[in-house]
Amino acid sequence: xxxxxxxxxxxxxxxxxxxxxxxxxxxxxxxxxxxxxxxxxxxxxxxxxxxxxxxxxxxxxxxxxxxxxxxxxxxxxxxxxxxxxxxxxxxxxxxxxxxxxxxxxxxxxxxx
Amino acid sequence: xxxxxxxxxxxxxxxxxxxxxxxxxxxxxxxxxxxxxxxxxxxxxxxxxxxxxxxxxxxxxxxxxxxxxxxxxxxxxxxxxxxxxxxxxxxxxxxxxxxxxxxxxxxxxx
Numbered sequence: 586x587x588x589x590x591x592x593x594x595x596x597x598x599x600x601x602x603x604x605x606x607x608x609x610x611x612x613x614x615x616x617x618x619x620x621x622x623x624x625x626x627x628x629x630x631x632x633x634x635x636x637x638x639x640x641x642x643x644x645x646x647x648x649x650x651x652x653x654x655x656x657x658x659x660x661x662x663x664x665x666x667x668x669x670x671x672x673x674x675x676x677x678x679x680x681x682x683x684x685x686x687x688x689x690x691x692x693x694x695x696x697x
Numbered sequence: 698x699x700x701x702x703x704x705x706x707x708x709x710x711x712x713x714x715x716x717x718x719x720x721x722x723x724x725x726x727x728x729x730x731x732x733x734x735x736x737x738x739x740x741x742x743x744x745x746x747x748x749x750x751x752x753x754x755x756x757x758x759x760x761x762x763x764x765x766x767x768x769x770x771x772x773x774x775x776x777x778x779x780x781x782x783x784x785x786x787x788x789x790x791x792x793x794x795x796x797x798x799x800x801x802x803x804x805x806x807x
Binding site: 617619621627628629630631634636674678680682683684685686687688689690 | 745789
């Protein structure tokens with residue numbers, strides 16, 4: 586079935602380091618892809634999205650490119666901050682369905 | 698900007714009791730979704746409503762039911778609660794392809 590696989594955490598980086606969180610998907614068709622972020626004790630916030638191949642989603646310094654050939658949607662940020670510490674979820678959704686399929690989440694710790 | 702409102706934010710119930718969770722979507726959003734997130738888990742889709750009609754159904758137990766009202770708010774009713782129902786319950790709303798999530802209701806069953 587359709588699924589999302591993302592790198593296991595926790596990921597620990599120093600402030601101003603470069604961030605990559607890998608995400609790959611398995612899907613029969615061409616879903617929209619999303620990154621959601623969950624800060625401690627809070628709900629899910631939509632971070633960025635891409636709806637078709639080669640689209641690049643970006644927000645708050647984060648970027649991810651929809652790569653159909655590698656079925657990937659890796660999240661990157663050039664210089665992380667302590668305030669980026671959170672759990673990041675990669676997700677997919679088909680237009681034919683209402684449900685979002687999430688990955689297991691990657692916990693990110695940024696050290697000052 | 699207005700966000701999705703969920704109430705209550707925290708709820709403690711005993712086994713076999715019932716619980717009702719409420720969700721108020723972003724204004725002009727016509728679709729509501731419910732998700733369950735167990736401890737350390739990814740959110741799992743339960744059910745959705747569009748214009749007060751059930752739109753899609755996921756892994757929702759038969760003990761749970763939900764509906765959307767004429768003002769578009771939605772309620773998730775949970776009966777015969779079990780310890781395993783302890784989780785964070787999210788509501789999301791949309792008027793297009795992106796879903797916007799509320800802060801969640803943390804349900805603890807003791």
